[in-house]
Amino acid sequence: MSQRNGHLPAGAIILTLDLLEEATTSYVALPEVSRKLGQDVRVKVRAIRKVDYFAMVPAGPPGSEVWGREMPPEERIQRTREWLDTLSPADRAERQRQITAVTYQVLAIGLVEPAVTAETARRFADDADIIALEILRLSGLIPDEVVEAPTEAVPAPA
Amino acid sequence: MEYLPLPWLSRRLDRPIYAAIKPFLDDGQRPGIVPASGAGLLLTRWPSARFMAQMPAAVPGGPCYDTDLDARGRRDTNAAWEGWVDVFLSHVLSRPILRPEQVRVLGPDRDRLALGLLRAWCWVPEEDGTFARLPSAAFQDALRLLGAKTRRLPSELLSLPFPAFILDFRILMNKQRAEPPEGVLSPEMIEA
Numbered sequence: 001m002s003q004r005n006g007h008l009p010a011g012a013i014i015l016t017l018d019l020l021e022e023a024t025t026s027y028v029a030l031p032e033v034s035r036k037l038g039q040d041v042r043v044k045v046r047a048i049r050k051v052d053y054f055a056m057v058p059a060g061p062p063g064s065e066v067w068g069r070e071m072p073p074e075e076r077i078q079r080t081r082e083w084l085d086t087l088s089p090a091d092r093a094e095r096q097r098q099i100t101a102v103t104y105q106v107l108a109i110g111l112v113e114p115a116v117t118a119e120t121a122r123r124f125a126d127d128a129d130i131i132a133l134e135i136l137r138l139s140g141l142i143p144d145e146v147v148e149a150p151t152e153a154v155p156a157p158a
Numbered sequence: 159m160e161y162l163p164l165p166w167l168s169r170r171l172d173r174p175i176y177a178a179i180k181p182f183l184d185d186g187q188r189p190g191i192v193p194a195s196g197a198g199l200l201l202t203r204w205p206s207a208r209f210m211a212q213m214p215a216a217v218p219g220g221p222c223y224d225t226d227l228d229a230r231g232r233r234d235t236n237a238a239w240e241g242w243v244d245v246f247l248s249h250v251l252s253r254p255i256l257r258p259e260q261v262r263v264l265g266p267d268r269d270r271l272a273l274g275l276l277r278a279w280c281w282v283p284e285e286d287g288t289f290a291r292l293p294s295a296a297f298q299d300a301l302r303l304l305g306a307k308t309r310r311l312p313s314e315l316l317s318l319p320f321p322a323f324i325l326d327f328r329i330l331m332n333k334q335r336a337e338p339p340e341g342v343l344s345p346e347m348i349e350a
Contacts, residue, residue: 010195011194011196012197013198015198015254020254023170024262049259051237060233139265140166140269
């Protein structure tokens, strides 16, 4: 801390960008690829910017703005599914395409090794959701305890 | 100095991590956290009033956000807010220095740090969930009042460290409440 702001506590260290990068980097095991290859396969991921994520995701279902912050995630998922059921097959397919695209876009910016584009990220098939979830967790976009991949983007509580 | 614990980073780095924050007022009376030896620190500095006046209008979760925005409006408000938080933390973190696109390295503690700093510097939302900001009427009023009372130009006031700007403004408001307008005597003074 500068002279104006006082002194550092004894024995404390100042964090560096490298240390913080290390803290927000993780290795994710890929069950599908590992099973196919018969060995443990992992990829290296990092946190992404929230602003990038919000620029990718489609807006929530109409009316989701009045669901309230206290609504449990399970109910949000249920209501989102009910809304999806009201869409025409074409609109539903388009919505699903938008959601799937978000997964691959998340991989494109959050996957460190191997680096991928949104297009090449599709090669991860079912493992893509697992990788995306870990990236979102590292970024503070979903809580640590969420382990199951949603099939539809659920509007986050305010 | 105040130390804001950052629990997620502490777990990830296996040592206690804190953000060191020079508070709005430090009278040395409040019992605070003293980081243990070996703790990791992020150091912060005060922003200018001008910088703080450029924040987005609405904070996600504020009452106006809940009542006035549809799903698309909320998504856009979230994006504007998150973008500003990155710029804000990039601006106020003095060590390590992070560019806005690097603020992601704070992980889930990024939000905790941003809100902790705003609270420590007494930057609180209005009742409707918006912030007083340029060119809002509330901020213009604050500038006008401060300028008239301190005989300083708005540009000079906006260059003040943000906590100093807020302190000046609050002192002025308290003084206005304490002093009756000229020509009006309280009953006690009339009796005397």
